[in-house]
Amino acid sequence: MTGYADDLALAHRLADAADALSTARFRALDLRVESKPDLTPVSDADTAVEREIRALLATHRPGDGLLGEEYGEQPATGPDGRRWIVDPIDGTKNFVRGVPVWATLIALLEGDRAVLGLVSAPALGRRWWAARGTGAFAGPDLASGAPIRVSGVTTLADASFCYSSLTGWEEAGRLEPVLQIMRDAWRSRAYGDFYGYMLLAEGALDVMVEPELSLWDVAALVPIVTEAGGTFTDLAGRPALAGDGSGELSAIASNGPLHDDILARLGRPAAR
Structure with missing residues:
Protein backbone atom coordinates (compact mmCIF):
# COMPACT_ATOMS: atom_id res chain seq x y z
CA MET A 1 0.00 0.00 0.00
CA THR A 2 1.01 3.66 -0.28
CA GLY A 3 1.79 6.35 2.23
CA TYR A 4 -1.96 6.71 2.77
CA ALA A 5 -2.33 3.30 4.43
CA ASP A 6 -2.64 4.75 7.93
CA ASP A 7 -5.08 7.40 6.75
CA LEU A 8 -7.19 4.80 4.99
CA ALA A 9 -7.27 2.61 8.09
CA LEU A 10 -8.36 5.64 10.10
CA ALA A 11 -11.08 6.48 7.56
CA HIS A 12 -12.50 2.98 8.03
CA ARG A 13 -12.39 3.46 11.79
CA LEU A 14 -14.29 6.74 11.39
CA ALA A 15 -16.83 4.96 9.18
CA ASP A 16 -17.26 2.16 11.74
CA ALA A 17 -18.12 4.73 14.40
CA ALA A 18 -20.43 6.59 12.03
CA ASP A 19 -22.23 3.41 11.01
CA ALA A 20 -22.88 2.43 14.61
CA LEU A 21 -24.55 5.77 15.30
CA SER A 22 -26.49 6.13 12.05
CA THR A 23 -27.88 2.60 11.93
CA ALA A 24 -29.11 2.94 15.50
CA ARG A 25 -31.15 5.98 14.48
CA PHE A 26 -32.34 4.73 11.07
CA ARG A 27 -36.12 4.28 11.18
CA ALA A 28 -36.13 5.21 14.87
CA LEU A 29 -39.56 6.34 15.99
CA ASP A 30 -38.08 9.21 17.99
CA LEU A 31 -35.77 10.48 15.23
CA ARG A 32 -35.59 14.28 15.42
CA VAL A 33 -35.57 16.17 12.12
CA GLU A 34 -35.21 19.93 11.67
CA SER A 35 -34.90 22.24 8.68
CA LYS A 36 -31.68 24.14 8.05
CA PRO A 37 -31.74 27.73 6.72
CA ASP A 38 -31.64 26.39 3.14
CA LEU A 39 -34.73 24.29 3.99
CA THR A 40 -32.86 20.99 3.65
CA PRO A 41 -33.45 18.50 6.49
CA VAL A 42 -30.97 17.61 9.20
CA SER A 43 -31.56 14.78 11.65
CA ASP A 44 -30.10 14.09 15.06
CA ALA A 45 -28.15 11.29 13.35
CA ASP A 46 -26.39 13.79 11.02
CA THR A 47 -25.19 15.88 13.92
CA ALA A 48 -24.25 12.92 16.13
CA VAL A 49 -22.17 11.31 13.38
CA GLU A 50 -20.28 14.49 12.61
CA ARG A 51 -19.56 15.17 16.27
CA GLU A 52 -18.14 11.67 16.68
CA ILE A 53 -15.94 11.95 13.60
CA ARG A 54 -14.69 15.35 14.76
CA ALA A 55 -13.79 13.90 18.16
CA LEU A 56 -11.89 10.98 16.63
CA LEU A 57 -9.97 13.22 14.23
CA ALA A 58 -9.08 15.59 17.07
CA THR A 59 -7.47 12.62 18.78
CA HIS A 60 -5.81 10.89 15.83
CA ARG A 61 -5.08 13.79 13.41
CA PRO A 62 -5.02 16.91 15.61
CA GLY A 63 -3.05 18.98 13.07
CA ASP A 64 -5.35 18.28 10.12
CA GLY A 65 -8.14 20.61 9.08
CA LEU A 66 -11.75 19.52 8.85
CA LEU A 67 -14.79 20.65 6.91
CA GLY A 68 -18.13 19.07 7.78
CA GLU A 69 -21.59 19.78 6.42
CA GLU A 70 -23.19 20.39 9.81
CA TYR A 71 -20.52 22.21 11.84
CA GLY A 72 -18.42 24.01 9.26
CA GLU A 73 -14.66 24.37 8.95
CA GLN A 74 -11.85 23.86 11.41
CA PRO A 75 -8.58 25.14 9.90
CA ALA A 76 -5.49 22.96 9.80
CA THR A 77 -2.75 23.69 12.31
CA GLY A 78 -0.20 21.25 10.91
CA PRO A 79 2.49 22.25 8.39
CA ASP A 80 1.11 20.24 5.46
CA GLY A 81 -2.35 21.84 5.37
CA ARG A 82 -4.24 18.57 4.96
CA ARG A 83 -7.97 18.57 5.68
CA TRP A 84 -10.71 16.00 6.03
CA ILE A 85 -14.08 16.57 4.34
CA VAL A 86 -17.11 14.90 5.94
CA ASP A 87 -20.74 14.50 4.97
CA PRO A 88 -22.15 12.66 7.99
CA ILE A 89 -25.21 11.42 6.12
CA ASP A 90 -25.40 11.93 2.38
CA GLY A 91 -29.01 11.28 1.43
CA THR A 92 -30.66 12.69 4.55
CA LYS A 93 -34.03 12.87 2.79
CA ASN A 94 -33.80 9.14 2.16
CA PHE A 95 -32.67 8.54 5.73
CA VAL A 96 -35.58 10.37 7.33
CA ARG A 97 -38.12 8.58 5.10
CA GLY A 98 -36.71 5.13 5.78
CA VAL A 99 -35.12 4.62 2.34
CA PRO A 100 -31.85 2.67 2.80
CA VAL A 101 -29.84 4.59 0.18
CA TRP A 102 -27.71 6.90 2.37
CA ALA A 103 -24.08 6.95 3.38
CA THR A 104 -21.33 8.64 5.35
CA LEU A 105 -18.78 10.30 3.05
CA ILE A 106 -15.18 10.82 4.22
CA ALA A 107 -12.41 12.39 2.14
CA LEU A 108 -8.85 13.58 2.71
CA LEU A 109 -7.60 16.56 0.70
CA GLU A 110 -4.07 17.74 0.09
CA GLY A 111 -4.53 21.23 -1.27
CA ASP A 112 -7.40 21.00 -3.74
CA ARG A 113 -6.76 17.35 -4.57
CA ALA A 114 -8.74 14.54 -2.98
CA VAL A 115 -6.21 11.80 -2.22
CA LEU A 116 -8.52 9.48 -0.27
CA GLY A 117 -12.23 8.77 -0.33
CA LEU A 118 -14.51 6.42 1.57
CA VAL A 119 -18.26 5.94 1.24
CA SER A 120 -20.02 3.76 3.81
CA ALA A 121 -23.65 2.76 3.26
CA PRO A 122 -24.47 0.47 6.20
CA ALA A 123 -28.15 0.01 5.33
CA LEU A 124 -26.98 -1.40 1.98
CA GLY A 125 -24.27 -3.48 3.68
CA ARG A 126 -21.60 -1.98 1.41
CA ARG A 127 -18.59 0.30 1.55
CA TRP A 128 -16.39 1.78 -1.20
CA TRP A 129 -12.93 3.33 -0.84
CA ALA A 130 -9.78 4.42 -2.65
CA ALA A 131 -6.50 6.17 -1.96
CA ARG A 132 -4.25 7.79 -4.51
CA GLY A 133 -2.33 5.23 -6.53
CA THR A 134 -3.91 2.15 -4.94
CA GLY A 135 -7.00 1.46 -7.06
CA ALA A 136 -10.60 1.41 -5.84
CA PHE A 137 -12.28 -1.26 -3.73
CA ALA A 138 -15.66 -2.26 -2.38
CA GLY A 139 -16.78 -4.63 0.31
CA PRO A 140 -17.88 -4.82 3.93
CA ASP A 141 -14.52 -3.70 5.40
CA LEU A 142 -10.88 -2.93 4.61
CA ALA A 143 -9.71 -6.52 5.05
CA SER A 144 -12.21 -8.05 2.65
CA GLY A 145 -12.50 -5.45 -0.11
CA ALA A 146 -12.39 -6.47 -3.77
CA PRO A 147 -11.09 -4.27 -6.62
CA ILE A 148 -13.69 -2.44 -8.69
CA ARG A 149 -13.44 -1.03 -12.21
CA VAL A 150 -15.53 1.17 -14.49
CA SER A 151 -17.16 -0.27 -17.61
CA GLY A 152 -15.74 -0.41 -21.12
CA VAL A 153 -18.86 0.98 -22.85
CA THR A 154 -17.87 3.33 -25.68
CA THR A 155 -21.11 4.69 -27.13
Missing part, protein backbone atom coordinates in the same frame (compact mmCIF):
# COMPACT_ATOMS: atom_id res chain seq x y z
CA LEU A 156 -24.04 6.48 -25.53
CA ALA A 157 -26.45 4.18 -27.33
CA ASP A 158 -25.07 1.32 -25.23
CA ALA A 159 -24.71 3.32 -22.02
CA SER A 160 -26.60 3.46 -18.74
CA PHE A 161 -27.00 7.15 -17.82
CA CYS A 162 -27.61 8.38 -14.28
CA TYR A 163 -28.62 11.86 -13.21
CA SER A 164 -29.79 13.86 -10.22
CA SER A 165 -33.26 15.35 -10.00
CA LEU A 166 -34.63 16.84 -13.21
CA THR A 167 -35.78 19.92 -11.30
CA GLY A 168 -32.14 20.71 -10.53
CA TRP A 169 -31.28 20.57 -14.21
CA GLU A 170 -34.28 22.72 -15.03
CA GLU A 171 -33.15 25.33 -12.50
CA ALA A 172 -29.68 25.23 -14.07
CA GLY A 173 -31.16 25.91 -17.50
CA ARG A 174 -29.88 22.59 -18.87
CA LEU A 175 -32.93 20.34 -18.78
CA GLU A 176 -33.27 19.81 -22.53
CA PRO A 177 -29.69 18.53 -23.03
CA VAL A 178 -30.21 16.09 -20.17
CA LEU A 179 -33.49 14.88 -21.67
CA GLN A 180 -31.79 14.39 -25.03
CA ILE A 181 -29.06 12.30 -23.41
CA MET A 182 -31.81 10.21 -21.81
CA ARG A 183 -33.42 9.70 -25.20
CA ASP A 184 -30.12 8.68 -26.80
CA ALA A 185 -28.85 6.42 -24.00
CA TRP A 186 -29.58 2.72 -23.73
CA ARG A 187 -31.00 3.26 -20.23
CA SER A 188 -31.45 6.12 -17.78
CA ARG A 189 -32.16 6.16 -14.05
CA ALA A 190 -31.87 8.68 -11.21
CA TYR A 191 -30.29 6.73 -8.36
CA GLY A 192 -29.24 9.97 -6.69
CA ASP A 193 -26.69 11.22 -4.16
CA PHE A 194 -23.56 9.07 -3.74
CA TYR A 195 -25.06 5.89 -5.15
CA GLY A 196 -24.90 6.68 -8.86
CA TYR A 197 -21.18 7.43 -8.57
CA MET A 198 -20.49 4.17 -6.76
CA LEU A 199 -22.44 2.17 -9.34
CA LEU A 200 -20.34 3.94 -11.98
CA ALA A 201 -17.11 2.97 -10.19
CA GLU A 202 -18.29 -0.65 -10.11
CA GLY A 203 -19.10 -0.67 -13.83
CA ALA A 204 -22.86 -1.06 -13.27
CA LEU A 205 -23.60 2.21 -15.08
CA ASP A 206 -21.54 4.50 -17.29
CA VAL A 207 -22.28 8.19 -16.62
CA MET A 208 -23.43 10.20 -13.57
CA VAL A 209 -24.10 13.95 -13.72
CA GLU A 210 -25.17 16.64 -11.24
CA PRO A 211 -25.55 20.41 -11.81
CA GLU A 212 -24.89 21.68 -8.28
CA LEU A 213 -22.90 20.22 -5.38
CA SER A 214 -21.05 21.22 -2.24
CA LEU A 215 -17.52 20.06 -1.49
CA TRP A 216 -18.70 17.54 1.11
CA ASP A 217 -21.08 16.00 -1.45
CA VAL A 218 -18.36 15.14 -3.91
CA ALA A 219 -14.85 15.08 -2.37
CA ALA A 220 -15.02 11.43 -1.29
CA LEU A 221 -16.45 10.32 -4.64
CA VAL A 222 -13.68 11.67 -6.87
CA PRO A 223 -10.82 9.36 -5.83
CA ILE A 224 -13.08 6.30 -5.89
CA VAL A 225 -14.27 6.99 -9.45
CA THR A 226 -10.85 7.97 -10.78
CA GLU A 227 -8.97 5.13 -9.09
CA ALA A 228 -11.54 2.78 -10.63
CA GLY A 229 -10.43 4.10 -14.03
CA GLY A 230 -13.12 6.74 -14.56
CA THR A 231 -13.03 10.44 -15.42
CA PHE A 232 -14.43 13.14 -13.15
CA THR A 233 -14.76 16.83 -14.11
CA ASP A 234 -17.20 19.65 -13.59
CA LEU A 235 -19.63 20.73 -16.32
CA ALA A 236 -17.03 23.05 -17.81
CA GLY A 237 -14.40 20.31 -18.04
CA ARG A 238 -12.31 21.58 -15.13
CA PRO A 239 -10.91 19.28 -12.44
CA ALA A 240 -13.80 18.11 -10.30
CA LEU A 241 -13.00 20.12 -7.17
CA ALA A 242 -11.59 23.24 -8.84
CA GLY A 243 -14.86 25.16 -9.08
CA ASP A 244 -15.40 28.50 -10.75
CA GLY A 245 -14.84 30.70 -7.71
CA SER A 246 -18.52 30.79 -6.73
CA GLY A 247 -18.24 28.03 -4.15
CA GLU A 248 -20.61 25.81 -6.13
CA LEU A 249 -19.43 22.62 -7.80
CA SER A 250 -20.91 20.44 -10.52
CA ALA A 251 -20.11 16.99 -11.81
CA ILE A 252 -19.73 14.86 -14.88
CA ALA A 253 -18.42 11.44 -13.87
CA SER A 254 -17.97 8.79 -16.54
CA ASN A 255 -16.19 5.60 -17.44
CA GLY A 256 -13.82 7.67 -19.61
CA PRO A 257 -14.69 6.86 -23.26
CA LEU A 258 -18.07 8.62 -22.94
CA HIS A 259 -16.79 11.74 -21.21
CA ASP A 260 -16.13 14.06 -24.13
CA ASP A 261 -19.55 13.33 -25.63
CA ILE A 262 -21.39 14.10 -22.37
CA LEU A 263 -19.27 17.19 -21.74
CA ALA A 264 -20.02 18.55 -25.21
CA ARG A 265 -23.74 17.97 -24.73
CA LEU A 266 -24.01 19.59 -21.30
CA GLY A 267 -21.33 22.26 -21.43
CA ARG A 268 -21.13 25.02 -18.86
CA PRO A 269 -24.26 25.53 -16.71
CA ALA A 270 -26.35 28.48 -17.83
CA ALA A 271 -26.01 31.71 -15.86
CA ARG A 272 -28.80 32.36 -13.36
Whole structure:
Protein backbone atom coordinates (compact mmCIF):
# COMPACT_ATOMS: atom_id res chain seq x y z
CA MET A 1 0.00 0.00 0.00
CA THR A 2 1.01 3.66 -0.28
CA GLY A 3 1.79 6.35 2.23
CA TYR A 4 -1.96 6.71 2.77
CA ALA A 5 -2.33 3.30 4.43
CA ASP A 6 -2.64 4.75 7.93
CA ASP A 7 -5.08 7.40 6.75
CA LEU A 8 -7.19 4.80 4.99
CA ALA A 9 -7.27 2.61 8.09
CA LEU A 10 -8.36 5.64 10.10
CA ALA A 11 -11.08 6.48 7.56
CA HIS A 12 -12.50 2.98 8.03
CA ARG A 13 -12.39 3.46 11.79
CA LEU A 14 -14.29 6.74 11.39
CA ALA A 15 -16.83 4.96 9.18
CA ASP A 16 -17.26 2.16 11.74
CA ALA A 17 -18.12 4.73 14.40
CA ALA A 18 -20.43 6.59 12.03
CA ASP A 19 -22.23 3.41 11.01
CA ALA A 20 -22.88 2.43 14.61
CA LEU A 21 -24.55 5.77 15.30
CA SER A 22 -26.49 6.13 12.05
CA THR A 23 -27.88 2.60 11.93
CA ALA A 24 -29.11 2.94 15.50
CA ARG A 25 -31.15 5.98 14.48
CA PHE A 26 -32.34 4.73 11.07
CA ARG A 27 -36.12 4.28 11.18
CA ALA A 28 -36.13 5.21 14.87
CA LEU A 29 -39.56 6.34 15.99
CA ASP A 30 -38.08 9.21 17.99
CA LEU A 31 -35.77 10.48 15.23
CA ARG A 32 -35.59 14.28 15.42
CA VAL A 33 -35.57 16.17 12.12
CA GLU A 34 -35.21 19.93 11.67
CA SER A 35 -34.90 22.24 8.68
CA LYS A 36 -31.68 24.14 8.05
CA PRO A 37 -31.74 27.73 6.72
CA ASP A 38 -31.64 26.39 3.14
CA LEU A 39 -34.73 24.29 3.99
CA THR A 40 -32.86 20.99 3.65
CA PRO A 41 -33.45 18.50 6.49
CA VAL A 42 -30.97 17.61 9.20
CA SER A 43 -31.56 14.78 11.65
CA ASP A 44 -30.10 14.09 15.06
CA ALA A 45 -28.15 11.29 13.35
CA ASP A 46 -26.39 13.79 11.02
CA THR A 47 -25.19 15.88 13.92
CA ALA A 48 -24.25 12.92 16.13
CA VAL A 49 -22.17 11.31 13.38
CA GLU A 50 -20.28 14.49 12.61
CA ARG A 51 -19.56 15.17 16.27
CA GLU A 52 -18.14 11.67 16.68
CA ILE A 53 -15.94 11.95 13.60
CA ARG A 54 -14.69 15.35 14.76
CA ALA A 55 -13.79 13.90 18.16
CA LEU A 56 -11.89 10.98 16.63
CA LEU A 57 -9.97 13.22 14.23
CA ALA A 58 -9.08 15.59 17.07
CA THR A 59 -7.47 12.62 18.78
CA HIS A 60 -5.81 10.89 15.83
CA ARG A 61 -5.08 13.79 13.41
CA PRO A 62 -5.02 16.91 15.61
CA GLY A 63 -3.05 18.98 13.07
CA ASP A 64 -5.35 18.28 10.12
CA GLY A 65 -8.14 20.61 9.08
CA LEU A 66 -11.75 19.52 8.85
CA LEU A 67 -14.79 20.65 6.91
CA GLY A 68 -18.13 19.07 7.78
CA GLU A 69 -21.59 19.78 6.42
CA GLU A 70 -23.19 20.39 9.81
CA TYR A 71 -20.52 22.21 11.84
CA GLY A 72 -18.42 24.01 9.26
CA GLU A 73 -14.66 24.37 8.95
CA GLN A 74 -11.85 23.86 11.41
CA PRO A 75 -8.58 25.14 9.90
CA ALA A 76 -5.49 22.96 9.80
CA THR A 77 -2.75 23.69 12.31
CA GLY A 78 -0.20 21.25 10.91
CA PRO A 79 2.49 22.25 8.39
CA ASP A 80 1.11 20.24 5.46
CA GLY A 81 -2.35 21.84 5.37
CA ARG A 82 -4.24 18.57 4.96
CA ARG A 83 -7.97 18.57 5.68
CA TRP A 84 -10.71 16.00 6.03
CA ILE A 85 -14.08 16.57 4.34
CA VAL A 86 -17.11 14.90 5.94
CA ASP A 87 -20.74 14.50 4.97
CA PRO A 88 -22.15 12.66 7.99
CA ILE A 89 -25.21 11.42 6.12
CA ASP A 90 -25.40 11.93 2.38
CA GLY A 91 -29.01 11.28 1.43
CA THR A 92 -30.66 12.69 4.55
CA LYS A 93 -34.03 12.87 2.79
CA ASN A 94 -33.80 9.14 2.16
CA PHE A 95 -32.67 8.54 5.73
CA VAL A 96 -35.58 10.37 7.33
CA ARG A 97 -38.12 8.58 5.10
CA GLY A 98 -36.71 5.13 5.78
CA VAL A 99 -35.12 4.62 2.34
CA PRO A 100 -31.85 2.67 2.80
CA VAL A 101 -29.84 4.59 0.18
CA TRP A 102 -27.71 6.90 2.37
CA ALA A 103 -24.08 6.95 3.38
CA THR A 104 -21.33 8.64 5.35
CA LEU A 105 -18.78 10.30 3.05
CA ILE A 106 -15.18 10.82 4.22
CA ALA A 107 -12.41 12.39 2.14
CA LEU A 108 -8.85 13.58 2.71
CA LEU A 109 -7.60 16.56 0.70
CA GLU A 110 -4.07 17.74 0.09
CA GLY A 111 -4.53 21.23 -1.27
CA ASP A 112 -7.40 21.00 -3.74
CA ARG A 113 -6.76 17.35 -4.57
CA ALA A 114 -8.74 14.54 -2.98
CA VAL A 115 -6.21 11.80 -2.22
CA LEU A 116 -8.52 9.48 -0.27
CA GLY A 117 -12.23 8.77 -0.33
CA LEU A 118 -14.51 6.42 1.57
CA VAL A 119 -18.26 5.94 1.24
CA SER A 120 -20.02 3.76 3.81
CA ALA A 121 -23.65 2.76 3.26
CA PRO A 122 -24.47 0.47 6.20
CA ALA A 123 -28.15 0.01 5.33
CA LEU A 124 -26.98 -1.40 1.98
CA GLY A 125 -24.27 -3.48 3.68
CA ARG A 126 -21.60 -1.98 1.41
CA ARG A 127 -18.59 0.30 1.55
CA TRP A 128 -16.39 1.78 -1.20
CA TRP A 129 -12.93 3.33 -0.84
CA ALA A 130 -9.78 4.42 -2.65
CA ALA A 131 -6.50 6.17 -1.96
CA ARG A 132 -4.25 7.79 -4.51
CA GLY A 133 -2.33 5.23 -6.53
CA THR A 134 -3.91 2.15 -4.94
CA GLY A 135 -7.00 1.46 -7.06
CA ALA A 136 -10.60 1.41 -5.84
CA PHE A 137 -12.28 -1.26 -3.73
CA ALA A 138 -15.66 -2.26 -2.38
CA GLY A 139 -16.78 -4.63 0.31
CA PRO A 140 -17.88 -4.82 3.93
CA ASP A 141 -14.52 -3.70 5.40
CA LEU A 142 -10.88 -2.93 4.61
CA ALA A 143 -9.71 -6.52 5.05
CA SER A 144 -12.21 -8.05 2.65
CA GLY A 145 -12.50 -5.45 -0.11
CA ALA A 146 -12.39 -6.47 -3.77
CA PRO A 147 -11.09 -4.27 -6.62
CA ILE A 148 -13.69 -2.44 -8.69
CA ARG A 149 -13.44 -1.03 -12.21
CA VAL A 150 -15.53 1.17 -14.49
CA SER A 151 -17.16 -0.27 -17.61
CA GLY A 152 -15.74 -0.41 -21.12
CA VAL A 153 -18.86 0.98 -22.85
CA THR A 154 -17.87 3.33 -25.68
CA THR A 155 -21.11 4.69 -27.13
CA LEU A 156 -24.04 6.48 -25.53
CA ALA A 157 -26.45 4.18 -27.33
CA ASP A 158 -25.07 1.32 -25.23
CA ALA A 159 -24.71 3.32 -22.02
CA SER A 160 -26.60 3.46 -18.74
CA PHE A 161 -27.00 7.15 -17.82
CA CYS A 162 -27.61 8.38 -14.28
CA TYR A 163 -28.62 11.86 -13.21
CA SER A 164 -29.79 13.86 -10.22
CA SER A 165 -33.26 15.35 -10.00
CA LEU A 166 -34.63 16.84 -13.21
CA THR A 167 -35.78 19.92 -11.30
CA GLY A 168 -32.14 20.71 -10.53
CA TRP A 169 -31.28 20.57 -14.21
CA GLU A 170 -34.28 22.72 -15.03
CA GLU A 171 -33.15 25.33 -12.50
CA ALA A 172 -29.68 25.23 -14.07
CA GLY A 173 -31.16 25.91 -17.50
CA ARG A 174 -29.88 22.59 -18.87
CA LEU A 175 -32.93 20.34 -18.78
CA GLU A 176 -33.27 19.81 -22.53
CA PRO A 177 -29.69 18.53 -23.03
CA VAL A 178 -30.21 16.09 -20.17
CA LEU A 179 -33.49 14.88 -21.67
CA GLN A 180 -31.79 14.39 -25.03
CA ILE A 181 -29.06 12.30 -23.41
CA MET A 182 -31.81 10.21 -21.81
CA ARG A 183 -33.42 9.70 -25.20
CA ASP A 184 -30.12 8.68 -26.80
CA ALA A 185 -28.85 6.42 -24.00
CA TRP A 186 -29.58 2.72 -23.73
CA ARG A 187 -31.00 3.26 -20.23
CA SER A 188 -31.45 6.12 -17.78
CA ARG A 189 -32.16 6.16 -14.05
CA ALA A 190 -31.87 8.68 -11.21
CA TYR A 191 -30.29 6.73 -8.36
CA GLY A 192 -29.24 9.97 -6.69
CA ASP A 193 -26.69 11.22 -4.16
CA PHE A 194 -23.56 9.07 -3.74
CA TYR A 195 -25.06 5.89 -5.15
CA GLY A 196 -24.90 6.68 -8.86
CA TYR A 197 -21.18 7.43 -8.57
CA MET A 198 -20.49 4.17 -6.76
CA LEU A 199 -22.44 2.17 -9.34
CA LEU A 200 -20.34 3.94 -11.98
CA ALA A 201 -17.11 2.97 -10.19
CA GLU A 202 -18.29 -0.65 -10.11
CA GLY A 203 -19.10 -0.67 -13.83
CA ALA A 204 -22.86 -1.06 -13.27
CA LEU A 205 -23.60 2.21 -15.08
CA ASP A 206 -21.54 4.50 -17.29
CA VAL A 207 -22.28 8.19 -16.62
CA MET A 208 -23.43 10.20 -13.57
CA VAL A 209 -24.10 13.95 -13.72
CA GLU A 210 -25.17 16.64 -11.24
CA PRO A 211 -25.55 20.41 -11.81
CA GLU A 212 -24.89 21.68 -8.28
CA LEU A 213 -22.90 20.22 -5.38
CA SER A 214 -21.05 21.22 -2.24
CA LEU A 215 -17.52 20.06 -1.49
CA TRP A 216 -18.70 17.54 1.11
CA ASP A 217 -21.08 16.00 -1.45
CA VAL A 218 -18.36 15.14 -3.91
CA ALA A 219 -14.85 15.08 -2.37
CA ALA A 220 -15.02 11.43 -1.29
CA LEU A 221 -16.45 10.32 -4.64
CA VAL A 222 -13.68 11.67 -6.87
CA PRO A 223 -10.82 9.36 -5.83
CA ILE A 224 -13.08 6.30 -5.89
CA VAL A 225 -14.27 6.99 -9.45
CA THR A 226 -10.85 7.97 -10.78
CA GLU A 227 -8.97 5.13 -9.09
CA ALA A 228 -11.54 2.78 -10.63
CA GLY A 229 -10.43 4.10 -14.03
CA GLY A 230 -13.12 6.74 -14.56
CA THR A 231 -13.03 10.44 -15.42
CA PHE A 232 -14.43 13.14 -13.15
CA THR A 233 -14.76 16.83 -14.11
CA ASP A 234 -17.20 19.65 -13.59
CA LEU A 235 -19.63 20.73 -16.32
CA ALA A 236 -17.03 23.05 -17.81
CA GLY A 237 -14.40 20.31 -18.04
CA ARG A 238 -12.31 21.58 -15.13
CA PRO A 239 -10.91 19.28 -12.44
CA ALA A 240 -13.80 18.11 -10.30
CA LEU A 241 -13.00 20.12 -7.17
CA ALA A 242 -11.59 23.24 -8.84
CA GLY A 243 -14.86 25.16 -9.08
CA ASP A 244 -15.40 28.50 -10.75
CA GLY A 245 -14.84 30.70 -7.71
CA SER A 246 -18.52 30.79 -6.73
CA GLY A 247 -18.24 28.03 -4.15
CA GLU A 248 -20.61 25.81 -6.13
CA LEU A 249 -19.43 22.62 -7.80
CA SER A 250 -20.91 20.44 -10.52
CA ALA A 251 -20.11 16.99 -11.81
CA ILE A 252 -19.73 14.86 -14.88
CA ALA A 253 -18.42 11.44 -13.87
CA SER A 254 -17.97 8.79 -16.54
CA ASN A 255 -16.19 5.60 -17.44
CA GLY A 256 -13.82 7.67 -19.61
CA PRO A 257 -14.69 6.86 -23.26
CA LEU A 258 -18.07 8.62 -22.94
CA HIS A 259 -16.79 11.74 -21.21
CA ASP A 260 -16.13 14.06 -24.13
CA ASP A 261 -19.55 13.33 -25.63
CA ILE A 262 -21.39 14.10 -22.37
CA LEU A 263 -19.27 17.19 -21.74
CA ALA A 264 -20.02 18.55 -25.21
CA ARG A 265 -23.74 17.97 -24.73
CA LEU A 266 -24.01 19.59 -21.30
CA GLY A 267 -21.33 22.26 -21.43
CA ARG A 268 -21.13 25.02 -18.86
CA PRO A 269 -24.26 25.53 -16.71
CA ALA A 270 -26.35 28.48 -17.83
CA ALA A 271 -26.01 31.71 -15.86
CA ARG A 272 -28.80 32.36 -13.36
